[in-house]
Amino acid sequence: MNRRFRHALLCLLVFAPGLCDAAVRHDPAERLQQQLRIEQQRYGIVGQSVEISHDGKPLFQGVDGASDLDSGQRVAADDIFPVYSLAKLFVSTLLMQLVEQGKIDLDRPASAYLRDPPESWKAISVRQFLNHSSGVAEYYTPEQMAGTAEANASFPASLPAALAVAAARPMQFAPGSRTRYTQTNYLVLTQLLETHYGQPYPRIARERILVPLGLQRTWLGRDGLPARGVVSAYRGQDGKAQPMPDVIWPAYAVGHSALYMSRGDLSAFLRAVAAGELVSKATLMQLWQPLTLPGGQRGEFLGGWESGDSGSYRNVGHDGGTVVRARILFNDSLDRDIYTVVYLTNGSARNVWSRTLVDDLMGVLAPQRFPTQALADRVAAFALRASDDARMQAFADSLRADRSVEKQQLERTINNTGYALRESHGADVALRAFLLNTRLFPKSANAWDSLAETYEAKGDLADAKAARRKQQALSTPSR
Template sequence: MRRFAFVAVLLLAVSTPSGTVRAAELDARITRQLHTNAARYGIAGQAVLIRHNGTLLAQAVAGEADLTTHQPVTPETVFNTYSLAKLLVSALVMQRVEAGRVELDAPASRYLPDLPEAWQTITVRQFLNHASGVPEYFQYREGEVITSQGSLFPTTAAEVFKALAGAPLQFTPGTANRYTQTNYLVLTALLEAQYQQPYAQIVQDRVLRPLSMTHTSLGPATDVPHDITIAYIGKQGALRREDDIAWPSYAYGHAALHTTVGDLDRFLLALTRGELVGRATLQQLWQPQLLGNGRRSGFSTGWEFEESGEYRFVGHDGGTRVRARIAFTDGLAGDTYSFIYLTNGSAKNVWSRTLVDSTMAVVAPMQFPREALSERLITYALEPKTAARTTALKQWLITNGRGDQPMLEQDINRVGYAVAENLGHAAALPLFAFNATLFPRSANAWDSLAEMYAALGDVKQAKRLYARSKALAAAR
């Protein structure tokens, strides 16, 4: 069994609607949650930092940066943060919008005239929100990069755009979201055209140096002058080393960002204080955005966007390894939390959303009931099943005001599928059975339960439950 070293720093007491949580109590909760996550998902190393209204609530590190040398993670350990790099691009574009130098709803070709013909009418906002329809410029298969020009990246971004000129759009711009790195190649090139400087220099001058982010860099991990984590991926339930892609410099707007939990905290704190982009501008830009088909976009000016209760969430992930999130009400001058969760990989390849949700459940369960529910359900799925535990879960739902909420069935279903993906179908089965017990007239609840049995190879039970689901659907 790997031993995990924990360091936690808690400042002040935390005021919540349900009372004041003392620092020592929150310290114990956060430490327990990191232990829990490490044990559940096989996390190699992790670093967490949480703020509320600018006040540091918790900072904790756990595990190992390098499983071979057993180098522990410290608050100064550098992590590869992958697509969190896109948040820097978004902030820099928002600065240009605020300065009146870029219009979000103007075609990006106004600033980059040499974009492919089919891209000429795509707006800056559509590129930011992955609503452009442009194709991906590479594929990653079995540890190898495949581009239209073979296994080597083109020399320049202009060559990438030229190579994609004949490829059809994936959809009409503005009508859907499809996440591609190509979107941020365009935005990186736009910033370079605006400043007439290499992108790395723009970031250094306008973000890293002003915020004293001295442990942050763009480029290969081999160039990082500080202690850095080794990246791991889960293969057949075990951790295996995974070397990063040798990204060209034009890709630094979507990858190759190496930073610490403290430096990333400086970036988020500067944003929430209005130091990089004015709060009024952020309030205007971090709004729900609709696609052309009337559906809500999953992004808002490049940030993942969702709503949970009274809060709006903006943030981004780096796949299964890292995530940053800001939760706020009434604009950034209201109640505001920031959450940073960095890992260097897990045996289960747990999605970073699940990890951040678990810290939200610890720090502010009353403010974030959906996330508290998720953590409680995951705990139930993994503990020994007894009638008493099931009764306790039902009572917990009633006590926390969830027993009769119409979204409960959907929420349990959502968590069930997350557990199935991260921990296996056998672990998820009790959640779907519990949902069917709570909602016996729901065709969807029985259909999902049948799906779990089918995945586990119990064809007879799956067939019986599918039939029940169809009968309920037909009776509506």
């Protein structure tokens, strides 16, 4: 075993990247490949494939793990992954093209562009469908997602039938007042595109996205998928990776799901979007402006793309289930300093959210540019190891001395990391993060509230009661 591999293995086993030798620390590709192994150990990821580009040039391409557990086949760079709801990015891009051409007004009712829309939806705007703020109900039930032959056969027979099913159900809220992610929104947009072009949606996507970009390892739906080179999908159950239920989406659903892509194709698509090749940069910047809903809630989607912040960068993108993510990161414009990130997995034992994986990688790649993400990775590494009081105090002291993140953001990041760990690893691991936060911020009612809540979740009522008393005392205004 050579020296570099021995040190990388040590870092992997103890979740402590800081122990790696200088060659690993200063080689971004080594650091990122090592991080893939760390993520596999933390979350039981079956297989993963990653590409990060900066200003259109690949910085890192890496794979790790198995494409199939039964055969033991390893993930290859050109393997095809189910990318699920990333299908919506094709639909949103096609809609943005029509907006740019002046053929669609996002603030007009979608009914102006459709034939025979449901009567109760006639006032809902295109933008509200695009940004999941329409309030319309889902067209299927959780029982239809079981993946059995009976469940698969129970989907509505056609797109109009699916819309009729959704329209017959009560609205979830008044259009434009909130955000609620619903597949039905993208059935409406798929129908809008088909009405405008007079063609089936798969042909529209091929002619306007796949062919211009030369995407040859992309499939809308299962038809034509090769027999080899497609990864098997898994989900976490009882702490183990189990085969994912085989949901057979109907043909009309390919505008919101059932998309299969290689890492290279998805990266090429993201880079083309960021470069303004499909929609101009000016139009993208206009459609990606932050949006505030009437109740003061921040709009979670902009032009159909999930939006958020990563340090000083803004990000837009989408996830596919919990397991894959595409993200574009930029500052004030799309002219320079643009990152595109593709993180594909085929599932994990811990059902880790893909946003956690992307954030961890960006924190490892550029901790000075993404200090919050680097901090979250450090906190997770700390919490995932058994801890005593001395070790917790030493880690707390190191965070106090670290000026890369201001105090309010430090507390918020530790708290968010605690909840993410509680979801993936349970209350015992999460407690270490919440206890750390109360040590760093003993006068924060929110820190004590999170700790009390987690004690309650694990049935530790005495400690929960003590933490709740602290929280209530800090929440009571002094007289």
